[in-house]
Amino acid sequence: MTAPTLRGAAAFVQQVRAAEQHLSGADPVMAAVIERHGPCTLGATRRDPFHTLCASIISQQLSSKAADTIQARLMAGIGAGRRITPPLLLAASHEELRGYGLSTAKARWLRALGEAAAAGTLDFRALGRLDDEAAIAVLDALPGIGRWTAEMFLMFALNRIDLFAMDDVGLRRGVAMLYNRGRPLSDARTLKITRRWAPYRTIASWYLWRVADPVNEIWV
Template sequence: MSIHEQLRAAEQHLSQIDPVIGAVIARHGPCTLAARRREPFQVLCASIISQQISSRAADAIQARVAAAFGAKGRIVDARLAGADLDALRACGLSRSKAKWLQHLGAAHSAGALDFTRLRRMDDEAAIEVLDALPGIGRWTAEMFLIFALHRLDIFAMDDVGLRRGVSLLYGKGRALSDRRTLQIVRPWAPYRSVASWYLWRVADPFTETWA
């Protein structure tokens, strides 16, 4: 089954088991998670940039980094590796994020990141490998698995947008506990990544980073 066929199956499954998320699917239409090819390195850069900030802020900062250290809208690994720290910070990055991007650019340009190997790993094994890189924790690894590897059963508990989406849909805007959130999302398996895509539409319909 192709990824597009899997997405249609996911939409049907989610609509059948959860009328609330089903209504969101009906409102926003087909999931475009696999509509465009995302380069793994670009996804990791976007994930680091997006940590702990809004989607709109992340979109703006990523665009500035790509303009200053990229080509044709893509961030270039070697240019990141050799970037001046202050020049990176001028794009809106914290000092920590600037250093992490430098390290990521150096690792990728040197061939130390094996994305083919990561594709062969199961979710938890891939997360463990990515988590060992500076600045890449579990949330960043989960974003990579969803958007670069198209893993369809990931729900990032630490994602602010996802938690906000769940609270809006199931708690009338009131923040829900981890336990209650897990109770809501567990039935979405094996398509929790697809449900997450729709939750991002609820939390911030104008986001470009995770479109």
């Protein structure tokens, strides 16, 4: 499923409501979480695909506050308004990108991403037509983008409805808090729990982030 159009956005909201009903019926623990946190707002904000990937790279291994600071410096420095674009990014030198607070590797990865998007080798429309695993494979092949970043992109830029990122610390903490009194769970036990949420594991993930870090609004 690609990011929803104006008409598609309404359909996506209906799908999210259906997901909440399914999750509540399939899992009493999740039903209580949905009752406590209210309707899921995933999809309420339309996310530009290129900007979302850039933001994901910037935020790797940083706190939300540090990532926000660096992203704000970068956007101000390259003259970006509400989003980072390939032409604006490529107009900045590697040294300029480093001066905004990016590491050497992240500056290099962002330029490579801009070059791929500008050349058309990274085609977001084509990416949106691929199934989840094929899209993840395309993104994973890009410098600086691993499976976790690809999964976050699919969830929040392409509105894919049935993903659970096993490597996400917040999601694993949320599962542990809800199902094992905060003690870490094995991959096998985690997968067994998450299977009951299919085909709406992305929506369940949204609620797990609320459980694990209720003050962080990054995933709204």
